[in-house]
Amino acid sequence: MLQVKKLVKSFDGFLAVNGAELTVGKGQIVAVIGPNGAGKTTLFNLITGHLVPSQGTIEFKERDITGLSPHKICHMGISRSFQLINIFPKLTVFENVQVSILSRKRKILNMFSPTKKMMVEETYRILGKVGLADKAHSLSTSLSYGDQKILEMAIALGNEPELLLLDEPTAGMSPEETASTIKLIKELASSEGLTILFTEHDLDVVFGIAEKIMVMQQGRTIAQGLPADIKSDKLVQAAYLGEEC
Ligand SMILES: Nc1ncnc2c1ncn2[C@@H]1O[C@H](COP(=O)(O)OP(=O)(O)OP(=O)(O)O)[C@@H](O)[C@H]1O
Ligand SMILES: [Mg+2]
DSSP states (O other): OEEEEEEEETTTTTTEEEEEEEETTTTTTTEESSSSTHHHHHHHHHHTTSSOEEEEEEEETEEOTTTTTTTHHHHEEEEESSSSSOOOOSSSSHHEEEEEHHHHOOOOOOOSSSSGGTHHHHHHHHHHHOGGGTTTBBBBGGHHHHHHHHHHHHHHHHTOOOOOEETTTTTOOHHHHHHHHHHHHHHHHHHHHOOOEEEOOEEEEHHHHSSSEEEEEEEEEEEEEEEEEEEOOOOHHHIIGGOOO
């Protein structure tokens, strides 16, 4: 589904991503891990078109998407949530998701198609999936931090993606919120047939859900493979996991 080859991103000569390699198969849940500043978010920004690579290629479903605009990449079926929350603060939970669905369908709004009636069923279906239906008419900013992160995921789902990128989906969440988010990610992957790529610092979360792990250090991919192989990889242990494994 996704193939990243020899990807490089330079910021005025500083190589934030420096030869990243990543292969994601259809339906897989894949984690990208690595210390702060390893280049994980930059890699996500390159995949979604928010940044243009300096070198290398990105293929999505065997099509070269390197350097395409975020808008084009989104319409091809890649959605994301951000490391920092990115929702419309003045809209309700319901409206946030509805806007995302409308934008995918490129509906032209006019007086004969009142916005409020459009995509109601689909919006509720998504809110139901993520467990926010009972908060549909709350202002998005009135949600708890954890629920705002879930809302971001719901907004991303409004685009009906095939590949969903989640940048630190459980960061800042309570242990209970983290546990339910892990459950949700697993459920979404199976019920929606989604392929999921996520970054995460909490290794319990990573080893709890990832079917494959890619490890970055200083912009480079130092390993990728099955969780068991990553755990026993000497290079990974030395570089990142320390004594923990
Ligand atoms: N727009 C930018 N201009 C200059 N340097 C940048 C820019 N964006 C990121 N960097 C640098 O690139 C490196 C990689 O940053 P990035 O945010 O991708 O790391 P990360 O692995 O996501 O870290 P974290 O785990 O803290 O989220 C860092 O040293 C960062 O300071
Ligand atoms: Mg980051």
